[in-house]
Amino acid sequence: MAVIVQKYGGTSVADLEKIQNIAKRVIRTRNDGNDVVVVLSAMAGETNRLIQMADSASGGAPDEREYDVLVSSGEQISVSLLSIILHRMGCKAISLLGHQVKILTDKIYSDARILSVDTGLISDALKKGKIVVVAGFQGVDEEGNITTLGRGGSDTSAVAIAASLKADFCEIFTDVDGVYTTDPNLYSKARKLKKVSYDEMLSLAGAGAKVLHPRSVELAKMYEVPVYVRSSFNEDRGTLVTREDKDMEREVVSGVAYDRDQAKITVVHVPDKPGIAARLFTPLSEHNIIVDMIIQNASSEGYTDMTFTVSQKDIGEARRLLDVVARDMGASRIDYDENISKISIVGVGMQSHSGVASKMFEVFAEEGINILMISTSEIKISCVIAVKYTELAVRVLHDAFGLEQEN
């Protein structure tokens, strides 16, 4: 008998009919002879309703502790509804909230990290033949205050529970049926991957693919939890996210990702002294602005340019912070460019294959696509280009690396 953790997102529990469909799938999994733990998000629409309430009540900056109390009521509704439906279908089920499980977190409200999961109540209920329905996205701190996990929180809950239970695997049900070589909406030749490694999944997520939140993948990697990304609307097995194996080595490039949500900032003609990077980036990190690609070109006559990218939503605040710092540092000006896109190719195989990067650059050159920035890691090469070339770049790279065919 396998132990399986199944996570369903907000669109999968959007209304009672969809929750009934989930109930049927859960019961099927159970009847196949498995112990099933279900992790749910709030019903789509419910979280927005609660967030709007908080915004109206607070004028935009609600007290952090109370905000988490408010929004965590969303999963309370979805888990109790699924449990009620499972009972109606003749199946013993029990809902457990974050504080009941208990999912212990730090006390960073709205962005808490899971410290531990107590599996006692879950295991007891499974032993009694019950289906356990756990509220995702929420936990409690040591003092019993309710916390929520921030973006991708329910995925993280599911993987953390699977890790703690030593479950056989974790299934993340979503509105796409797996991980693709690239976005199928952007290129019809995109192919669904049967397997992808944790590191590739992390690189794809970091490169703009929104299937799984990096936090859940990191956790899955750390505890070696096999994760299936599947659709809740069909029976396809989906994509297995797992550790690297020999099969994977054959795939030089697994996917092409793009991210149009980036903005490029160049601080021009900065006196090149020790500590300038720290002076530039410390205020940004203090305001939780994540800097992605960073390039510092060679110093010329004691001056240098610093170029980096941030998320478009952060550009306003970054501008406010940098205007002050750059003036203090003696930079001549700051350039901003929001019309850019980051194109990345990802694959564990590129570690042992040379020529992947140069092939990427050649393809761009043939199409007349100018490369504005380049950054590389062991399993990823990213180029910043003008946003208008996004679709073209994805398609020509997908063709050039033969991603349409299974290797």
Added chain:
Amino acid sequence: MAVIVQKYGGTSVADLEKIQNIAKRVIRTRNDGNDVVVVLSAMAGETNRLIQMADSASGGAPDEREYDVLVSSGEQISVSLLSIILHRMGCKAISLLGHQVKILTDKIYSDARILSVDTGLISDALKKGKIVVVAGFQGVDEEGNITTLGRGGSDTSAVAIAASLKADFCEIFTDVDGVYTTDPNLYSKARKLKKVSYDEMLSLAGAGAKVLHPRSVELAKMYEVPVYVRSSFNEDRGTLVTREDKDMEREVVSGVAYDRDQAKITVVHVPDKPGIAARLFTPLSEHNIIVDMIIQNASSEGYTDMTFTVSQKDIGEARRLLDVVARDMGASRIDYDENISKISIVGVGMQSHSGVASKMFEVFAEEGINILMISTSEIKISCVIAVKYTELAVRVLHDAFGLEQEN
């Protein structure tokens, strides 16, 4: 510095504007130099939304444990919203749910009784100068399952917290501004009482006045918690519910109550043997049907009639149960009458004043109102009459006992 527990019902927290008004009142109470604990119901409408969800999900009989998980999310929303608004107004506040407080109950889902209230967290927060906002209506059993308290639950939560904290008093804010000599909607001469005893309040509630649920009054009486019944929409001091004092003895009759929600059942010509009452009423109590007034007339030639009243909502099930029992007992038939009303006069003074009952009967006789049943207690006399005489009976009794003027 006094400790005050304020409870606001669903209509008082129906929308953000109303919650803002509550916040202002709470802050005023605090600024007057008091420690304030607020107990809230769910927003009006929210509970109905959740109950409808449960009904749709279950087809009408939701799993009891999960039903309580679902509906308790309602108070979670109202307490966090009030706390958010209090913070916005510059006031330190903390919400506490039933499991956080912790309000320990038995495990009768949807109708749980409070066993104890842990005041540790509340006292700590008050010491830190915070306003404490507690979710009414909900608790946890010993195993940490969420329970709800059933009708009048938030009133009961407030009184239980006031008792445990040894609060100076408890204020129940509602949509009426106090306890009246009779229903002001029915008789414009109704007068608001400044004070009423716990026992009178219980008798009034049992006689149909819906201001406070009997459970909360019983608890207030047991722990001698002074309770003010007040309106959340004005500044009137309301009615103080307290123990009897010498002031009260002067009021022979404090109020006239009516209850149109009763039905009369007569089991006709039953062989009069020991145990017939038990045989009749045991099945009803097993199905949680509350029997109110019971009359058994004198046996005649070994046969008797049993007449009693039940709530109109229970008449269908009562009929189903009694048809079987009455046949077994050899009764000749059962009569049902739903067109009745129970009229009661209540007052601690009637214990030491004779002639109250006969005056009531005289008044009815003068108006040609036929009395169908009579029942009396130390501080209450109730008569069942035809429902069409309800308004007339209330008004003539109110006049006859001079309730318009303060004694």
